Amino acid sequence: MKKPKRLLSLILILILLSGCAKRKTEIVLTTDFEENEVFRIDDSSCMKNEVMVYLVNSENSYDILFGPGIWKTKLPVKESSLSASAGAQANPDNKISVSMDNSSPSEITVEEKYKETILARLAQIKALNLLAKKRGLTLSEEEEQKIQAAARFYMDSLNEQETELLDVTVDDIYNMYRDYAIADKLYHEVTDSIEPEISDDAARTITVGSILVKTYKTDPYGKRINYSEEDTRKAYERALEIKSKLDEGTEFDVLADSYYNEDTQSEYTFGRGVMPYALENAAFSLGIGEVSDIIKTEYGYHIIKCRSTFNKEETEKNKLAIINKTRQDSFNALYDEFVTGLKSNLNEPLWKSISYEKTDDINTTGFFDIYDSYFTVIHDEHAPSSKDL
Template identity: 40%
Template sequence: MGYGIKRRLPVLLLLAFLFLLPLTACGDEDSGTQVIFTTGMGKDEVFRIGSSVCTAPEMMVYLTNTQNQYESVYGPDVWNVSRDGITLEENVKETVLAKMAQIKTMYLLAQDRGVALDDSENKKVGQAAEEYFDSLTDQEKELMGVKVSTVEQLYREYALADKVYRYIIQDVNPEISDDEARTITIQQILIKTGTADGSENQAADSGTVRQEAYEKALDIRRMAVEEGEDFLDLASRYSEDSVITNSFGKGEMDSAFEEAAFSLETGEVSQVIETEAGYYIIKCISTFDREQTDLNKQTIVEERRREVFGQEYNAFVEALPRQLNQELWENMKLLHDEGVTTAGFFDTYAKYFPG
């Protein structure tokens, strides 16, 4: 929605987060989870973190399932996408590598904190592993090099990573006020000062272009305020943003946009607001959305919990040695084979370990 919201992540980065299913995040990826390049590792070892090892078959399970999830949404041609000389396949590989390193580290953290699976959870791990392994064709098993024991270990680590997160944040229940979590609903009109994709070239930066956009925004605001024209109708006719109605809380938007929006009363129309993307006019539809505010409270609580966990995680991971088998990693490729369609690894886990 243009620049009413903070800058969007590049398309590739958004795609890269597609596969990150409900296992909760844990701090910055720039913390000690990054691996260093080395030689002298086992031929099947992709990386080591502390005493934990990621093997090639384990990595192929994650890579292949992630690949097929992408293709189910975007189609097989998605791999033709590149940005700044980096292909989507390379981007996905690095994202999966970071995720695997994160889970292996959390598995070690669970051991360090004395967190273990109980008999019931271990039984579920075995059942999930059998179910997923049985869903694979012989071709998939061969190409990924996977055995049922491989899947069982992956599910065990995944479950322990999830459990240690819950263990560490179990007492983190901050009180969030209505004001802090307040969510408002607005309608908006954007008159851009840049090119169609939102970038600002030299011409768009000229005073003439910006002045013309500003005068157009002033005229539209006059039609809404002085002539009483319907704001939604004006937005449909003039706005250069596909989003017209939006709900959001504090800290989610461009600062100038947010400050203006939160100062409005219901039904009030803002002055013309200057942002990097262009000029906005905002109409407040609701100064307090109870349902969205309650949902936002939970979002804020989860953010606080991630912060608490991230502090412990980062302190733990800093002391761990980490090594990457560079040659093996560079030679690992996605399986572009019509006979390899498996995409249910994460769904099977969620079936046995919901929520």
């Protein structure tokens, strides 16, 4: 069973990491929209009630976790485009965008940014359905029956006020579930047969103890601000002091657990391609019990101690992660080639008018969970998930 924390973490990944695509669809501004049509990608449309289902269910879920105050929290604006990645995680190299003209304010609320994320996700699902149609992919009779049952179940869960606010029928919910099921099936059709051979050495993970003297601070939004040249010099002097104490015989763990260490954790287990190169290179060169020299990265000055040169359990997990990444890269290549040149049209006045104010009568949160209860497909880490919204 998927937990609410997964919903939260994946939503925040999309909110905080979404960026400007290198390749975008052609943007065509037009007034030729049907009533309540939010956007169109080629001949595939997204309607207002689809956005409302995503928005209301997701915001209600967040309210349970954090309270309604989260939506007015300010975030720094990094990009002004709206984009959707090919997989569950934001990928700045591979997106389809439905863009709008805006004044590029310095801040945006979580609610505003989350609306962009929903729009991006819906654009992705529509594009994936266009690709599935091109490839001739269809659902089986059993899958269609599951979608019909899930749609009826969700509609039965709504009260009169919720049905009126969402403005949906059982057919609308059926079509939304069907769009997602096709997108999910497409991903697995393309990737399930990809089984690269990954050696223990390629996937090898190690464990190191860590001491860090930072060369940056963070602003209220979590943005990293590098130290001045003078403060960086002082940080290096503290790192030299720590290294001197280690050389004199002070136990590594004593210093790692002291005020000297500015790291958020004192031990890491990782494979290749995860840490900054200088740190990774030093770590994989150490034998068990050996301590590194001072290592400079973008985060500061590190001193590490090798605790294990081969973590079998984590290496097996890393093999799966590498396989999943290989699958994702293959899918991204196919998706990227397809979306290049697609025409996107955004009904900007309608989009800006869409909002949701929580009331005591509107409590629906089950749209995503109900789908998952009918489709017990095991999603790998990078496959589209109904909770990646």
